[in-house]
Amino acid sequence: MNITPEVRAFAMEQAGRRCECTGDNCRHHLRGARCKRGLRGDQWKVFWHSEDGGATRDNIEAWCLECFDNNFEAPRESVALLSLDIAGYARLIKEDEWMAVTLRAALHDAARRAAREQGGDVVLARADDDVLLKFPTSHEAVEAARGLCSSFKDIVSRLNLGVPKLRGAIHYGEVTPWRSGLIVGDAVQIATSIRDLAVQGQIVLTEPAAAPLDESVDLEPIETDPGKQLPAVGRIQALRIP
Numbered sequence: 001m002n003i004t005p006e007v008r009a010f011a012m013e014q015a016g017r018r019c020e021c022t023g024d025n026c027r028h029h030l031r032g033a034r035c036k037r038g039l040r041g042d043q044w045k046v047f048w049h050s051e052d053g054g055a056t057r058d059n060i061e062a063w064c065l066e067c068f069d070n071n072f073e074a075p076r077e078s079v080a081l082l083s084l085d086i087a088g089y090a091r092l093i094k095e096d097e098w099m100a101v102t103l104r105a106a107l108h109d110a111a112r113r114a115a116r117e118q119g120g121d122v123v124l125a126r127a128d129d130d131v132l133l134k135f136p137t138s139h140e141a142v143e144a145a146r147g148l149c150s151s152f153k154d155i156v157s158r159l160n161l162g163v164p165k166l167r168g169a170i171h172y173g174e175v176t177p178w179r180s181g182l183i184v185g186d187a188v189q190i191a192t193s194i195r196d197l198a199v200q201g202q203i204v205l206t207e208p209a210a211a212p213l214d215e216s217v218d219l220e221p222i223e224t225d226p227g228k229q230l231p232a233v234g235r236i237q238a239l240r241i242p
Contacts, residue, residue: 003046011046011062012039019044021067037064044068076176079134079183080141080209081191082120084111084148084168087200089129092164099161104129106155107166114148123183132191134175134183138209141170142217142239145203149241165200166241171233172208190231197224201241207234 019035045068047061086092086103093100108122111131115122118140124132135141149166156164171194173187190206198204210219219237224230 007060008046008062011060014057014060015039015062019064019067020061021047021063035064035067037066039064076174076185078172078174079136079187080138080170080172081175081187082133082135082141082145082148082168082170082203083191083195084131084133084145084166085195086129087165087167100129102159103156103161103164106152106159106161107131110148110151110155113151114144117147118144120144130192132188138170138172138205138212141209142203142213145170145239145241149201153242167195167198167200168203168241169195169198169205170203170209171206172212186231190233193231194233194236197222197230197236198238203239203241205237205239206231207236210235210237 017039019037019039021035022033039062044062044064047063047068048059084107086100086107089100089103092103107129108131111122111133114120115133115135118135120133120135120140122131122133124130133141133144135144145168152166156162169191171187171191173185173190175183175185175187177183194204194206204222205213205219213219217239219239222236222238224236230236
């Protein structure tokens with residue numbers, strides 16, 4: 001169906017000159033809220049729900065280019081995701097906020113170094129203690145985990161902050177990158193959710209992440225709560241990090 005000037009004018013008027021996207025891949029409305037970016041000039045597109053539905057109110061929406069790219073044109077890639085946090089951070093920030101903030105900064109610094117050394121990227125370093133890194137393969141993710149934990153331990157030791165332990169998870173799966181550098185997809189949720197299975201000083205790996213690794217990586221099976229609903233990622237194993 002052709003996008004005529006009349007169709008664009010109709011879509012613009014219906015949208016109130018604001019983006020109407022509520023797609024799951026967009027960072028502005030992950031919880032289902034409407035995007036509402038302003039539509040200006042040619043920086044927006046008409047989205048048809050159905051090619052044969054016509055230019056009707058129920059069949060047409062006006063989307064900004066970023067939403068259109070995120071939902072329809074963004075390439076997908078398979079990566080190894082390393083998700084890490086500081087064990088006991090929620091308790092620590094209540095007891096000693098200064099120490100907790102310092103440890104978080106040390107974690108972010110170690111994450112950037114590990115990503116650089118193993119050819120990966122830091123895709124999330126939030127205002128709390130979460131970091132998420134991506135790598136081409138599980139091998140780089142494992143080496144990054146080892147290097148990151150070692151660097152973190154050295155930093156906090158030099159600052160006389162004791163030796164708090166990290167915990168983490170590695171999962172290999174498909175993601176969709178945003179132009180902003182962030183990524184979305186089920187693999188992200190899996191990596192962050194199974195991290196809760198790890199105890200301090202431990203990295204848990206899903207079966208897709210562990211399968212390509214050789215015998216030099218010493219993995220051990222872990223027991224999971226049969227009543228706990230987990231993603232369908234096969235057998236989960238653990239790597240001990242000093």
